[in-house]
Amino acid sequence: MPGPITVFSAKKIITMDASVEEATHVAVRDGIILEVGNLDDCGAWGPYTLDNRFADSILIPGLIESHAHLLDGLLWAKAHYVGPIDRYDPAGTLQKGLTNNAALVNRLREIESRMTDPTKPLVGWGVDPSLNDPIAPITRLELDQVSKTRPIFLLHASCHVASVNSATLDVANYAAIKAPGVLRDASGAPTGELREMAAMLVAVRAVAADMIGGSTDAAQFYNFARVAQARGATTIVDGGGSTYFDPAFLSAALAATAAEDFPARIVAHNNGITVPGADDMIRFAKALEGKGNDKLAFQGIKIILDGSNQGFTGRLRPPGYLGSGENGLWNRAPDELRTLVPALHNAGLQIVAHCNADQAAEMFIEAVALAQAAKPRFDHRHFIVHGQLLDESLLRRMVSLGIHATLFSNHLYYWGEFHRAHTFGAFRTAALNPAATALRLGVVVSAHSDTPVSPVDPLLTLWCAANRVSATGRVFGPRERVSAYDALKMMTFNAAYLLHRDHEIGSIRVGKRADFTILARDPLAVDSMAIRDIPVHGTIVGGRVFAAG
Template identity: 40%
Template structure:
């Protein structure tokens, strides 16, 4: 008899949760009313009669008027969601912070400058740079905040504004000087004006790196270096019903790893974290860096995935599109890894048995990655590798069918339809291509495993909202993009639970309410299968259960 069997045999530590309804996402037993928990895992699931063995002798934690479903799994987001809230939010859409406060979205460049001006005024006597995030000029007819605009706020204080996509940044003249960027800087992505001097727009990481070097943790994707950011991230996720979330770009530094272990070890920390190593940012150590970190995995900290970024952002015009390119004639985007180097770059991690998560926004980027995966599998075959295309927004039926044949998964950025669908329809790709973006319904039809994600902090971390985006396919103006591609609600909910867990190789641990898995639940006020689909994105989350412990959302 194992130790776990002994724990189950002793009823002292067993708790039984009783709910109005339990949606298990387990096709063999879709619904229940009772779930027994022991040692942080699910001991039994069923109705009152089948659970009498446990309910007769165990204390009952009652959530009788609530609906339980598996704890939601956010398969592509970033810890920097927790770090951003130390900077000024200047995004177009309303956004809730880790304290629950809702920040109003800003609908004009003037409103953005006004919020920045107020923030700069509050910093009187503080010499630190003014940092902000969430700006997106595509909502303002492409109007950038060039250096001279930001110089009007302060001619002495360095200012940096990270775009909503995090693929671009605008800075003022003092920040350019502090970062050592000038007319002689020869780095792709540093945009130069007609006068040969930098405009203050920086595209992609190589161009932004000099700024990150001088501002330290501020706006940094390396958020695991900050204990405060990790806590903030956990609060944002828990408010949305999430119990497992990724940090899909992580340097795996000794200090960052130590912080993650310290924070997740705290019983009050409400989620499990899956960090993904980013070799493009931190190439030292290679696969061994991940394998060594994985040896320290705990119930709440799961190392193992590896993240590569091949192209940029569609709305930032840095993604790589196939012919005919951008609808408004903008030049094609940037390769963050040259296509000729993909097999060489991926192979060490693939050969080490690690799972790759590969950012491909544009369909040209998807093409070259599929070529690389096929070549790599021919050289080094692997069964059940689950390499995953992340975002994969413009993939067509042929590309998705090829991904299915290669044994891959896809994780779609479904929120993009709502946030940037109108911009893609009118500016970046045109109606026909915008109508096919994020075609999760095609993957369902062909049997390609898929998930849905928010890419937080790019958009709000709220999987129920993400499921609504895939089911409704409505833009923020109410335009429907590709009505025939609307995903059934049941499949959208599967994609934010068991589908996301499968894409992370964690479906044996999370994603459904089944015996042996972690006792992780989202506690809802209503049944998402019964509410009108229009209400799905605003469903209230009462709280979560992580390993059998209740975490109540603030009233």
């Protein structure tokens, strides 16, 4: 038997569907949209309960965070936030940023003084020297001021760099490790700065194993969803590093997300990050097909090509990094990609490729071209994550191959000034995250926070795409700004399309899931600079109301 009908009223409903662009009421039954229009339209379906809680609010399709990491939820549960960006924790408490090394060392000393087990590692996260004043590296010399005996591991905001103290270097035997990302001083000793996966994973396994999928703590799933839901997200992507192929981890994920009070949907990419080879990637991905539930789905497989631009590990085409002309590091080398990408493509998987800089994007495009030439596939929806230095020539090649993108629009706000002064120079910084050009050429484009890299906040991400303003107020590349409507579409329908979920979510249309974000003001009517300040009144997921905060 069909369940009861609830009709939600609103000051305005923005549907993001061209058939009926605006409404005042939406009828919901069994978690599905039954009707969209006015009260009489909705009443035609029979008896209903009218919910007027949001009669003075704006309803929009549920906002979608198209690239993030469950690691964010785990870090809130298991580690200490010590980064420079102000962030709200899962309880809604503002954690103020630490913007220099002296403040960082003091905070770590406070944390260390409260630890009773002298052998337990101190794990922190969110640090980023590029956002500090003054800009200075975080090395073993700074961390040894906290402790020379307790292992310390600090994950940078980018998640592509870590800083460790001497105790961690000793425990993990870094004196014998020759990976290129292990930075060394003039004497040849490790500095404590570890760049990229090959350099970092030894320390992670030695002192912070939870961060590579070892934890089944339910708090990580709730934290991940709560922080996103508080800022209006109804769906959030777990971008590929989690170990759902492990039965215990999968069981924990299914149990958490099946709870009625779980506040958001998770779409998880299969793990092509810590899983080393194509055969295992394909086997694990195939094994997870159909294993989700109403709030957990598996889609695509995530691979990482290069690193972090602000960490100087993104792979650039000439002229390289500003001043030095140096280049970054490959996480998957070109020769490997030429076989890995076709193998995943031939297996029928959607490939989600981390390409921060332009050489990495170019390499992925070439690998997809090889795959398509050998075995053409329609509607594969492979997409690039970040794509910060995509240009028109790369975007046109993407269109021809059916490749799309989710751009890291937040980067211009948080790191735009650093990129201009230290990483790329003026021109390339102005050209970052070219959403307007991509949309004009026909690329389906979304945008994201990449949390824990930057805080998950879909309205801020939307604002960044529409305004392209740095934290100091400088506008970068004004012709690459998009309209508020296009920015909202990037965070709703376009994101759903990338995730093969546009038939279920992304717009308010009869037959889709009843996922809505409830706002205090109309993001299409306010000045674009005011969008990020619009209060979130709550969300509705599958017809269930979740309060804000």
